[in-house]
Amino acid sequence: LTGKKRLPGFSGEWKKTTIGNIAKEISIRNKNRKNYPVISCTKTKGFVDSLSFFNKKVYSDDLSGYKIISRNQIGFPSNHIEEGSIGLQNLHDDAIVSPIYTVFSMGKNADPLFVFAVLKTDHYRQIFAAATNSSVDRRGSLRWSAFSQIKINLPSPPEQKAIAAVLTTADEEITAIESDLARLRQEKKALMQQLLTGKIRVAV
Structure with missing residues (x-):
C-alpha cells in the first residue's frame, strides 16, 4: 500500500x-x-x-x-x-x-x-x-x-486493481481459516464435554 x-x-x-x-x-x-x-x-x-x-x-x-x-x-x-x-x-x-x-x-x-x-x-x-x-x-x-x-x-489503475485482488484473496483466506478455527473449537468443546463426564473413556 x-x-x-x-x-x-x-x-x-x-x-x-x-x-x-x-x-x-x-x-x-x-x-x-x-x-x-x-x-x-x-x-x-x-x-x-x-x-x-x-x-x-x-x-x-x-x-x-x-x-x-x-x-x-x-x-x-x-x-x-x-x-x-x-x-x-x-x-x-x-x-x-x-x-x-x-x-x-x-x-x-x-x-x-x-x-x-x-x-x-x-x-x-x-x-x-x-x-x-x-x-x-x-x-x-x-x-x-x-x-x-x-x-x-496512487499507483496506476492496473496496479491498484492488482493490489486490491491480492488483498481480497488474503481476506478470503483469513475468513476460511477463521471458519476452520471456529469449527475446531466447537469440536474441542464437544469432546471435552464427553471426556469430562465419562461418556467417553480414554484408553490406557
Missing part, C-alpha cells in the same frame, strides 16, 4: 494527489423514505447491518434525512473517523447511513478497494486524528472540506 514492495510487472513512480482529486462527496438523502437497510460503521469490521449487529434498533424512526450509500462507495461518521471508523459499502446495492456520515465515491482512476485499504491503515488513522484536532469544527468532526485535502499516493 506504500509502494515499498511492488507486484511483478509493475514499475514507475506513484503519484501524490489529494482525496478530493480522485473522489467526490455524495450527499443524497432518503427523501422518498424507501425501505433501504440501515448500516453502521465499526472500527474493526467496517460496515455492518445495524439491526443484526447491535441486536436492537439504534437508529431514528424517521429515515428521510439519512444518506444513501451505494455499493463500492466509502463512508465514515464525521465525528469518529479518528478512531478508525471508515468503511467500504459492499453489503447491499444501496443502503442508508446516519446524517452524520460523510459519503464519497471514487473516480475512474481510483480503485475503491485499494483506496479504502490505504485509508484503513494506522498511518491514516493518525492523519485523521491530527486533521480532526486542527479542524475549525467545534464538535470535533472531520468534514469533507478538510478530508478532501488529505494527500494520498
Whole structure:
C-alpha cells in the first residue's frame, strides 16, 4: 500500500494527489423514505447491518434525512473517523447511513478497494486524528472540506486493481481459516464435554 514492495510487472513512480482529486462527496438523502437497510460503521469490521449487529434498533424512526450509500462507495461518521471508523459499502446495492456520515465515491482512476485499504491503515488513522484536532469544527468532526485535502499516493489503475485482488484473496483466506478455527473449537468443546463426564473413556 506504500509502494515499498511492488507486484511483478509493475514499475514507475506513484503519484501524490489529494482525496478530493480522485473522489467526490455524495450527499443524497432518503427523501422518498424507501425501505433501504440501515448500516453502521465499526472500527474493526467496517460496515455492518445495524439491526443484526447491535441486536436492537439504534437508529431514528424517521429515515428521510439519512444518506444513501451505494455499493463500492466509502463512508465514515464525521465525528469518529479518528478512531478508525471508515468503511467500504459492499453489503447491499444501496443502503442508508446516519446524517452524520460523510459519503464519497471514487473516480475512474481510483480503485475503491485499494483506496479504502490505504485509508484503513494506522498511518491514516493518525492523519485523521491530527486533521480532526486542527479542524475549525467545534464538535470535533472531520468534514469533507478538510478530508478532501488529505494527500494520498496512487499507483496506476492496473496496479491498484492488482493490489486490491491480492488483498481480497488474503481476506478470503483469513475468513476460511477463521471458519476452520471456529469449527475446531466447537469440536474441542464437544469432546471435552464427553471426556469430562465419562461418556467417553480414554484408553490406557
